[in-house]
Amino acid sequence: MAEAAILGFLQNNESIPDSGKFAAELNLDHEEIKNVIKSLQGFRYIEAKELKRETLVLTDEGKKYAAEGSPEFHFFSAVPEEGSISKDDLEKKLEASVFKIGSTQAAKKKWVAMGKQVSRKVQHVEDKVKESLLQIQQGLELDQESLNSLKARKLIVTQGWTGYSDVKKGPCYAPKRKIFATDLTRENLQNWKELEFKEYNFNAKGQPLDAGHLHPLLKVRKQFKDIFCQMGFEEMPTNNFVESSFWNFDALFQPQQHPARDSHDTFFLKAPSTTRELPEDYVERVKQVHESGGYGSRGYNYDWKREEANKNLLRTHTTAVSSRMLYALAKGPFTPKKYFSIDRVFRNEAVDRTHLAEFHQIEGLICDRGLTLGDLIGVLQAFFSRLGMPKLRFKPAYNPYTEPSMEIFSYHEGLEKWVEIGNSGMFRPEMLQPMGLPEDVRVIAWGLSLERPTMILYGIDNIRDLFGHKVDLDLIKRNPICRVGIE
Ligand code: PHE
Numbered sequence: 001m002a003e004a005a006i007l008g009f010l011q012n013n014e015s016i017p018d019s020g021k022f023a024a025e026l027n028l029d030h031e032e033i034k035n036v037i038k039s040l041q042g043f044r045y046i047e048a049k050e051l052k053r054e055t056l057v058l059t060d061e062g063k064k065y066a067a068e069g070s071p072e073f074h075f076f077s078a079v080p081e082e083g084s085i086s087k088d089d090l091e092k093k094l095e096a097s098v099f100k101i102g103s104t105q106a107a108k109k110k111w112v113a114m115g116k117q118v119s120r121k122v123q124h125v126e127d128k129v130k131e132s133l134l135q136i137q138q139g140l141e142l143d144q145e146s147l148n149s150l151k152a153r154k155l156i157v158t159q160g161w162t163g164y165s166d167v168k169k170g171p172c173y174a175p176k177r178k179i180f181a182t183d184l185t186r187e188n189l190q191n192w193k194e195l196e197f198k199e200y201n202f203n204a205k206g207q208p209l210d211a212g213h214l215h216p217l218l219k220v221r222k223q224f225k226d227i228f229c230q231m232g233f234e235e236m237p238t239n240n241f242v243e244s245s246f247w248n249f250d251a252l253f254q255p256q257q258h259p260a261r262d263s264h265d266t267f268f269l270k271a272p273s274t275t276r277e278l279p280e281d282y283v284e285r286v287k288q289v290h291e292s293g294g295y296g297s298r299g300y301n302y303d304w305k306r307e308e309a310n311k312n313l314l315r316t317h318t319t320a321v322s323s324r325m326l327y328a329l330a331k332g333p334f335t336p337k338k339y340f341s342i343d344r345v346f347r348n349e350a351v352d353r354t355h356l357a358e359f360h361q362i363e364g365l366i367c368d369r370g371l372t373l374g375d376l377i378g379v380l381q382a383f384f385s386r387l388g389m390p391k392l393r394f395k396p397a398y399n400p401y402t403e404p405s406m407e408i409f410s411y412h413e414g415l416e417k418w419v420e421i422g423n424s425g426m427f428r429p430e431m432l433q434p435m436g437l438p439e440d441v442r443v444i445a446w447g448l449s450l451e452r453p454t455m456i457l458y459g460i461d462n463i464r465d466l467f468g469h470k471v472d473l474d475l476i477k478r479n480p481i482c483r484v485g486i487e
Contacts, residue, residue, distance in 0.1 A: 062155035075102025084119035238343035244275035360450035422448025
């Protein structure tokens with residue numbers, strides 16, 4: 001509407017002298033007219049000069065008097081034509097503000113004689129205030145004296161106004177805006193002769209690309225992976241969440257009545273509930289070592305049940321994968337190995353600020369002849385220092401499959417305490433010997449969650465802010481590619 005009006009008007013007229021008047025005459029919104037002028041000017045359809053001036057507008061009080069009359073007029077009208085009225089009666093008759101302002105103004109204008117009794121001094125008055133205000137409302141000129149007095153009484157104020165003057169045809173004027181083709185589509189290329197293409201703006205900045213974002217866990221996983229690779233570790237295949245109890249527990253010399261095997265700690269599978277295949281001769285040696293020991297051990301002295309070993313579960317640790325890998329390694333001539341894995345494990349636990357029913361486990365192991373606990377401590381220290389966590393403490397612990405065992409603690413600045421970040425140890429002979437590894441081969445190993453170091457590195461103190469359905473997706477976008485701690 002506004003655009004057609006402006007371009008149409010200029011077709012037959014030299015110029016638009018005042019955008020404000022133009023809008024008022026055509027009953028169009030001046031803001032819209034201004035926007036259109038700006039845009040048409042940008043495309044050089046028209047030229048225009050900016051126009052600034054001050055206008056007078058009525059305050060709320062001014063609007064009231066313009067509509068209802070001034071207080072002094074009401075005051076005067078309330079005084080009888082003949083005789084007088086007591087001030088008290090007058091006060092009762094009038095609104096408080098009308099009485100107050102009206103009495104002062106009427107006295108000042110010498111319309112009334114004020115005392116205990118009030119009487120008229122003139123017969124007839126004109127409400128000039130109301131008239132002046134109405135004139136301003138209509139945009140009419142007013143003498144300076146009246147303006148000053150209305151301003152002094154705060155009935156009017158000046159307001160800045162912007163518009164355009166001298167709006168006329170520009171070098172690219174057309175009665176109607178041309179629509180340029182902006183895209184090189186198949187249709188546009190076919191009709192290129194009929195179309196006019198928009199010129200390229202080689203100075204325009206491109207849209208910023210919305211690149212993908214990595215979840216903090218993936219970033220820290222990458223850091224761990226890099227560190228393992230730098231330290232010469234190979235990755236183990238962890239692509240099976242479902243595992244048999246045999247590889248998850250029995251191969252690790254974890255007795256069948258061990259509380260961790262209980263359904264309170266482990267998610268067992270309903271279907272398929274059991275494994276189909278296990279290496280029979282090895283199963284036999286594992287049974288033997290559980291029941292009566294061997295390799296210098298007394299075993300656990302209980303009836304080992306195959307049905308228990310067959311039960312399928314969601315792996316509770318990636319050490320299940322380590323046991324498969326060591327078994328495979330034992331089959332060939334012995335070569336030292338450094339293995340690692342980072343993947344999901346599942347535990348039937350009560351969830352709280354630091355625990356979920358599933359998490360990512362990082363697992364590392366080194367297997368070579370003659371390794372000691374000192375090697376383990378040294379490797380862990382080197383490993384965590386590379387991550388920016390050199391503050392470590394170790395605590396003696398127990399695992400059915402390691403002896404000795406150590407829990408690993410790191411200091412959490414946010415929680416202001418030492419938090420357990422991992423578990424470690426040397427695999428027992430009862431685990432390694434039945435696999436067929438040479439007697440002097442030692443395996444040092446450790447496992448930790450990916451979540452806890454991530455929380456430490458990112459200053460997150462509730463695991464539910466990091467993983468699961470309550471995670472704020474902005475967290476992922478906000479955090480830069482992680483470099484924390486890596487030197
Ligand atoms: N499997 C252990 C755990 O779940 C971690 C671990 C791995 C401990 C290797 C010792 C050796 O906590």
